[in-house]
Amino acid sequence: ETGVTQSPTHLIKTRGQQVTLRCSSQSGHNTVSWYQQALGQGPQFIFQYYREEENGRGNFPPRFSGLQFPNYSSELNVNALELDDSALYLCASSLYGTGREKLFFGSGTQLSVL
Amino acid sequence: LAKTTQPISMDSYEGQEVNITCSHNNIATNDYITWYQQFPSQGPRFIIQGYKTKVTNEVASLFIPADRKSSTLSLPRVSLSDTAVYYCLVGGYNQGGKLIFGQGTELSVKP
Numbered sequence: 001e002t003g004v005t006q007s008p009t010h011l012i013k014t015r016g017q018q019v020t021l022r023c024s025s026q027s028g029h030n031t032v033s034w035y036q037q038a039l040g041q042g043p044q045f046i047f048q049y050y051r052e053e054e055n056g057r058g059n060f061p062p063r064f065s066g067l068q069f070p071n072y073s074s075e076l077n078v079n080a081l082e083l084d085d086s087a088l089y090l091c092a093s094s095l096y097g098t099g100r101e102k103l104f105f106g107s108g109t110q111l112s113v114l
Numbered sequence: 115l116a117k118t119t120q121p122i123s124m125d126s127y128e129g130q131e132v133n134i135t136c137s138h139n140n141i142a143t144n145d146y147i148t149w150y151q152q153f154p155s156q157g158p159r160f161i162i163q164g165y166k167t168k169v170t171n172e173v174a175s176l177f178i179p180a181d182r183k184s185s186t187l188s189l190p191r192v193s194l195s196d197t198a199v200y201y202c203l204v205g206g207y208n209q210g211g212k213l214i215f216g217q218g219t220e221l222s223v224k225p
Contacts, residue, residue, distance in 0.1 A: 043215045100146045103160065
């Protein structure tokens with residue numbers, strides 16, 4: 001158990017809809033990163049939040065957005081869903097968000113876009 | 115960000131030692147090497163991290179040669195439950211959580 005919880009575990013949406021995924025980070029961690037993992041691929045970095053500010057973003061369009069709250073929990077929002085957005089979405093928390101730290105991942109949200 | 119290259123898949127039998135080698139030719143001076151394990155429908159789990167020479171913990175060893183252009187994850191006496199995908203990553207202090215995952219190595223342990 002990593003202490004990182006994600007909800008919901010599974011979600012089915014239709015193309016064009018919007019979705020919000022949630023993540024509670026491990027106690028004491030103030031950094032949250034989000035990853036998208038397509039079937040058979042490694043996780044792809046979406047963005048990272050450190051103390052409520054976005055401080056890094058991968059190669060994802062603006063319709064992928066996020067928030068981090070004062071308690072360091074986080075949301076990932078995806079607008080105008082496309083079929084290719086079907087994937088496992090992973091949230092990871094760490095203390096400072098440096099590349100040297102151990103990341104603690106949740107079990108993910110499996111999103112299916114029909 | 116340094117790119118890593120690993121074998122796509124490996125097969126082993128229970129009780130054997132498994133060595134997975136990762137190539138990272140463009141590793142930067144302040145980069146660390148980290149390995150994660152992932153089971154289906156779960157998030158990756160940290161296994162081990164090192165900077166140079168050898169690191170050992172209760173589950174694995176990590177061997178890093180002097181030039182740091184490659185690293186080898188060693189799993190002693192694997193069991194069926196070690197069947198998973200193993201990812202090698204490199205990252206430094208200024209990289210944040212922006213880890214670059216490759217396709218990983220799918221390890222299959224057979225009885």
